[in-house]
Amino acid sequence: MRIAGYEFAEGVRFQPGAEKDAKLVGEHLEMLRQRYKGELTPEDVLDDARHDNSPLHSFFEWNDGAAAEQYRLQQARGLIRSVVAIYVSEDKPAVRHRAYVHIREPSAPHYRESSHAMSLTKTRKLVLQQAWRELQAWRQRYRDLKEFAELFDVIDEVEKHLKPPRKH
Structure with a gap:
């Protein structure tokens, strides 16, 4: 090849x-x-x-000051993404979830507390759109690995029954 x-x-x-x-x-x-x-x-x-x-x-970026700032921003993004919240309620066992999700609003990308983001129609749609894009990108990246063929079949089946979130 x-x-x-x-x-x-x-x-x-x-x-x-x-x-x-x-x-x-x-x-x-x-x-x-x-x-x-x-x-x-x-x-x-x-x-x-x-x-x-x-x-x-x-x-x-060859300007060391600007590059250092970009690197620190990348570290900050990694720090935000690394935090897991432990949610508890009286009638259920504790559940661990990412504390923050990235909201890719074109005018102002930011992070929001996960359950809050998923409770709002607009941000939920943005998060689901991003998740679907990431799933499709992952599938594209590993499409040649026969070991994942069954998983790809499941994704195809889900796509038939679930209208994937898309941009309008």
Whole structure:
């Protein structure tokens, strides 16, 4: 099997216009992989991207102050996503759930307490849309693994009976 081309995965966010660079980036990453005997590491990619003439250079923030702030924001996102709330009630055993869910409102993406987000029609729809996109992306990523064929069949069956949440 050979690679026929490259594109960026659905939902990735780069600077405007970067989508046209997918072919160049893919080819360059493949060249690096071959250079390093079939293995590609983030360190190899970053080392190459440091050079101004690398096609990967513009995908990185080279201002150390801005990069540090972006990294800290990524750490903050990870921290928010890592918190699990333990919900209790008198008549049921304790239940563990993610405390916060990401709400991808175009004008103001943010996190909201999970049960509150799921109790509101608008935010529930946004969360379900994102969950469905992630399930479809996961399925696409692992579509060639025969070990998951039965699971894919279940997803197909669910899709027939459940109208998946979609954007309008």
